[in-house]
Amino acid sequence: MKIGLVAATMLDNNLDHQINQIKYFLQRCKGYDLLCFGESFLHGFEGLTWDYSLDRKRALVIDGPITAKLQGLAKSNACGLSCGFIERSDPYIYSSNMVIDAQGKIINVYRRVTRGWKEPTAGPAYREGEETSNFNYLGRRFATAICGDLWDDAVLAEYEKVELDAFLWPVYIDYSVEKWRVEFPEYAERVSSLNCPVLMINSFVSHPKRAEGGCAVFQRGKVIGLLPPGSRGVLEFKLS
Numbered sequence: 510m511k512i513g514l515v516a517a518t519m520l521d522n523n524l525d526h527q528i529n530q531i532k533y534f535l536q537r538c539k540g541y542d543l544l545c546f547g548e549s550f551l552h553g554f555e556g557l558t559w560d561y562s563l564d565r566k567r568a569l570v571i572d573g574p575i576t577a578k579l580q581g582l583a584k585s586n587a588c589g590l591s592c593g594f595i596e597r598s599d600p601y602i603y604s605s606n607m608v609i610d611a612q613g614k615i616i617n618v619y620r621r622v623t624r625g626w627k628e629p630t631a632g633p634a635y636r637e638g639e640e641t642s643n644f645n646y647l648g649r650r651f652a653t654a655i656c657g658d659l660w661d662d663a664v665l666a667e668y669e670k671v672e673l674d675a676f677l678w679p680v681y682i683d684y685s686v687e688k689w690r691v692e693f694p695e696y697a698e699r700v701s702s703l704n705c706p707v708l709m710i711n712s713f714v715s716h717p718k719r720a721e722g723g724c725a726v727f728q729r730g731k732v733i734g735l736l737p738p739g740s741r742g743v744l745e746f747k748l749s
Contacts, residue, residue, distance in 0.1 A: 547711050549593045601635075655680075693732055724736040
C-alpha cells in the first residue's frame with residue numbers, strides 16, 4: 510500500500526487554495542493509494558475568528574458541497590484522501606479529520622479530543638470529540654489522532670490497546686527548522702509505545718514563525734521516513 514504524506518502550502522481561510530493543492534497532488538501522485546494532509550488543512554490553522562457567527566459559516570458540514578467535491582476528486586483520481594478541516598455539526602464546531610476512500614466514500618471522521626486547537630476565549634460551541642476511533646482501508650487498520658491528542662497520556666493509552674497497521678497523525682507545528690532537528694527524537698519517543706508506524710503530516714505556511722512543512726514516519730522510537738522540515742512535497746511510505 511503506497512501512502513503519500515503531503516507537506517502542502519496552506520493559506521488561512523482560503524478553501525479554494527487548499528482544494529487546488531489537494532487536486533494538484535492527487536493528479537501528480539499517480540499510483541498512490543492514500544494521500545494525507547495536515548491538521549485543519551482545508552481552512553488553515555488560523556482560519557477561524559473565534560466569532561461564532563462568522564465561524565459557523567466557515568465550518569463545513571459532512572454532507573455539504575465542499576466535502577462532495579473532495580469525494581469527487583478522490584474518486585476521479587482513484588486515490589484515498591485524508592485531510593483536516595473545521596467541522597460544523599450544529600450547533601457545535603470541531604477540529605476534525607476526514608478520510609475518503611478511492612471510491613469517494615467518507616470512511617472516517619475523527620474529532621480532536623484535546624483542547625489545544627482553540628483560543629482560551631472560544632465559547633462553548635467550540636467542542637472536542639468524545640472518543641477515539643479506528644477504521645479499515647484496503648484491508649489495513651488505521652487510526653487518527655490530531656496533533657496534541659497524542660501528547661495526552663489517557664488518549665495515548667487508549668490507542669496502545671488497539672492493534673493497528675498504521676496511525677495517521679496530522680499536525681500543525683510552527684517550530685523553526687533548527688528546533689525541529691532537536692525535537693524529532695522526542696516526538697519519535699513519544700509514540701514509540703504504539704504498535705505500528707506513525708505517519709506525521711505537517712503543512713507549510715509562507716510566513717515567519719508559522720509551520721515549516723516536513724513530514725515523518727516514526728516506529729519503535731526511531732524516524733524511519735523523513736521529508737525534512739523546511740520542505741514542501743510528498744514523503745512516500747510503503748505499508749507492507
